[in-house]
Amino acid sequence: MTSDATGRSFASRSIDTRSTLTPDQAEAVLGLLAEAARVDGQQPVSEQGRLQLRGEAREGVSHLLLTAGGELVGYAQLEDTDPVEAPAAELVVHPAHRGHGHGRALGSALLAASGKRLRVWAHGGHSAARHLAQVLGLTMFRELRQMRRSLTDLELPEPKLPDGVTVRPFVPGQDDEAWLAVNAAAFAHHPEQGSLTQRDLDDRKAAVWFDPAGFFLAEREGRLVGFHWTKVHAEEGLGEVYVLGVAPGAQGGGLGNALTLTGLRHLAAQGMPTAMLYVDADNKAAVSVYERLGFVTHETDLMYRTET
Incomplete structure (x- = not known):
């Protein structure tokens, strides 16, 4: 959520809610996001x-396009796919059009569309987003930290895998089903990650950054028991601990630490000067592990929600 909220009216403003975007609309939204990211220093969505x-309509996903004077100046996305949690949203206003109440208009539209049962991300937790959340009557309940550490002049120890565990690269098409099952089990408590589908996996495999050589699978007796999917942000010089998961029955034996080291050593070998990852602040055990590995908090994303 990137905006301010003055509450001022804007006569020519309109909001169009759609289940899918045309290619031109998608490009316009991506352009808006790119400009917001340039100004704010981080992705707003x-x-x-x-x-x-892009692509065909996705069940439970809505796109809100805010135009003013015939120009796209704001965008919001609402996802209502979780059977328990309130619908989740993200929103952004073009940097050149902030201060006109567009953020408040999008937020009000999201509240109406969700039946006033809403969760909203504020990436970076900027003061303007916090103010907008207050204006909309939302309270903060989740903190997601981005942590970073240097990979230069770093001697990472050899990973010590548990007995009987081997590690190999992911094979697209061959390992999809097994990975989705273990991912769902490992992240059963995590609504975004744990609900990934084959379509979501296919979207990521089609991305320019996808490299199966950096997607490590841990197996014991032919069964997948954990994984570390790394991601390279070449332009930013960042290597990411993208997703790290251990099957519930294999937790507590040091596999997570070994997989973390495997991925970090891979990213260092790719010449990445810095490693990054995301972790929930209330996951004290994971935060402690990453801090022992030298990671420190770089920035924070906040999620706000209506009172329940």
């Missing part, structure tokens, strides 16, 4: 949200 801009 998550990777999943950006992937959902």
Whole structure:
């Protein structure tokens, strides 16, 4: 959520809610997101949200296009796919059009569309987003940290895998079903990651950054028991601990630490000067593990929600 909220009216403003975007609309939204990212220093919409801009309609996903004077100046995405949690949203206003109440208009439209049962991400937790959340009557309940550490002049120890565990690269098409099952089990508590589908996996495999050589699978007796999917952000010089998961029955034996080291060593070998990852602040065990590995908090994303 990137905006301010002055509450001022804007006579020519209109909001169009759609289940899918035309290619031209998707390009216009991506252009808006790119400009917001340039000005704000971070993406205003998550990777999943950006992937959902293209292609056929996705069940439970709505796109809100805010235009003023015939120009696209704001965008919001609402996803209502979780059977338990309130619908989740992200929104952004073009940097050149902030201060006219567009953020408040989008937020009000999201509240109406969700039946006033809403969760909204504020990437970076900027003061303007916090103010907008307050104006909309939302309270903060989740903190997602981006942590980073240097990979230069770093001696990472050899990973010590548990007995009987081997590690190999992911094979597209061959490992999809098994990975989706273990991912769902490992992230059963995590609504975004744990609900990934084959279509979501296919979207990521089609991305320019996808490299199966950096997607590590841990197996024991032919069964997938954990994984570390890394991601390279070449332009930013960042290597990401993209997704790290251990099957519930294999947790507690040091596999997570070994997989973390496997991925970090791979990213260092790719010449990435810095590693990054995302972790929920209330996941004290994971935060502690990453801090022991030298990671420190770089920035924070906040999620706000209506009172329940």
